[in-house]
Amino acid sequence: MPFRWLSLAELVGIIAVAIAALGYWDTHRERAQTDRERAAEAREKQAEAKAGALKLTFLMTGAPESSGERLRLATVHSEQVIQTQAVSFPSEIRGDAVQTTGNPRIEAGWFEDGLGKALHARGDKRHQGRMPVGVATSFIEDGQEKTDQAIYRIGYSTHPRVLRADKVEMEGLSLVRRGVTGDLQAAVNAIWTHENPPPAKP
Template identity: 40%
Template sequence: MADETPAQRRRRWLTIGETIGVLALLISAASFWDSHQQRAEERKPAPAVKAAIKPLMLTSFAGDDGRLLSIASPNPDRVIQTQTILFPTPLAIDKVDTVGNPRIEAGWFAGALNKLPHESGRPGRLPVAIVTQYLDDGVAREDSAIYEIGYRWRSRLIGSDVPGMEGMTLVSRGGAKLQARLDAKWARANPTP
């Protein structure tokens, strides 16, 4: 370095100055990139927390002098598509599938209940299992549960008594062996002698 001419010494200082300038530029670029990333993270929507799916609750409305129960969901975002209604096996009633018009008709089970001992005017309860396919805010879902249909025997002048349905109430949520649980509920309420 002692042999350096003044021109070489100036070039060396320019090189150190350029180097410091480039380092300053790199540090500024890294700082800008970091702040840009931080703002991008802040703009990202927070991850959606999955809300627990609430089970479907069905309501019913008696009509046609108790011969029809219209079934609905009280939540307008839950639209019933199809239903399968299962009856206790001892009654020998085939399952019923409904599409677009969720309902239970007394005619589906009146003949089977009429064969059992009963008194006019006396209330009764019929357990049924209902498997419902529905849309929950556009998402297809399925629910299964056991309900009890409340009915009262009504006498007719000609023919046998008919059950007039009054409504239905939830007994238990679905799960495994729905038909077996339905049959067990029927057997407990109607023991055979």
């Protein structure tokens, strides 16, 4: 095929196609960069939202006092101020919830006798154990009253006493489940029964 010089119109057309291709590639590159920046911004916002949600999470710690006779309850976040609480024990151990106002705590005397009877019925002679408790809390945060229902676990040890029920010494508190909805007492009973099956009937 004989060689032929391109006409000016053809040359202009080729240049136009090349320019269009370069423009498309540049636009695509800018769009991809924009998409990456938007994705990074979305991830950053999601991380900030998650951090904010964690910051607002209501969580308590329990510090032993008086040789373990009492757990002093406190929130992890100082801006959350506890107003009232209802502490529910397994029904086998104590049938009614203990109400507190402005003095968040758990006392061994609230459940000591019931725990001793429950362990004796099972022939459980271990001197260490854990027991679930439900805590319904009303607290103030940012000037607003809020509520929380959670299940915690008390670590304890027992110590024999003459002519009296074993002394219970509480060691600490750990979270089992937060954001409990519905019947808190029933949830506590279910955990207790699962971990401590009732004694077999003769």
